[in-house]
Amino acid sequence: xxxxxxxxxxxxxxxxxxxxxxxxxxxxxxxxxxxxxxxxxxxxxxxxxxxxxxxxxxxxxxxxxxxxxxxxxxxxxxxxxxxxxxxxxxxxxxxxxxxxxxxxxxxxxxxxxxxxxxxxxxxx
Numbered sequence: 296x297x298x299x300x301x302x303x304x305x306x307x308x309x310x311x312x313x314x315x316x317x318x319x320x321x322x323x324x325x326x327x328x329x330x331x332x333x334x335x336x337x338x339x340x341x342x343x344x345x346x347x348x349x350x351x352x353x354x355x356x357x358x359x360x361x362x363x364x365x366x367x368x369x370x371x372x373x374x375x376x377x378x379x380x381x382x383x384x385x386x387x388x389x390x391x392x393x394x395x396x397x398x399x400x401x402x403x404x405x406x407x408x409x410x411x412x413x414x415x416x417x418x419x
Contacts, residue, residue, distance in 0.1 A: 301332075304377045315398075323402070328373045333377075400413055403416070
């Protein structure tokens, strides 16, 4: 397990976002990345999950293929959960990779990919 300060973790998230391919970031609109320490209880109940350690990230919004011509008024959200990510990793380098993969996974949902699509592409 690796423990980072919130500031260190946020830097990793910013780094992972900055390293997204240009063809991806050019299309991202009205999207906010939010870092939380843990998923809250209400979210766990809504997702029917029992173990809060399981949820590393979550996309909340209307996937790009399902949108009409107007942008939603509120931004879509990608949540990254710091503690579950840290608990899966034994080195800071593993945290960097897990943040990158989790961010890409959730961006995939923004583009309308489901879990099977993401698994096939190595982001499951």
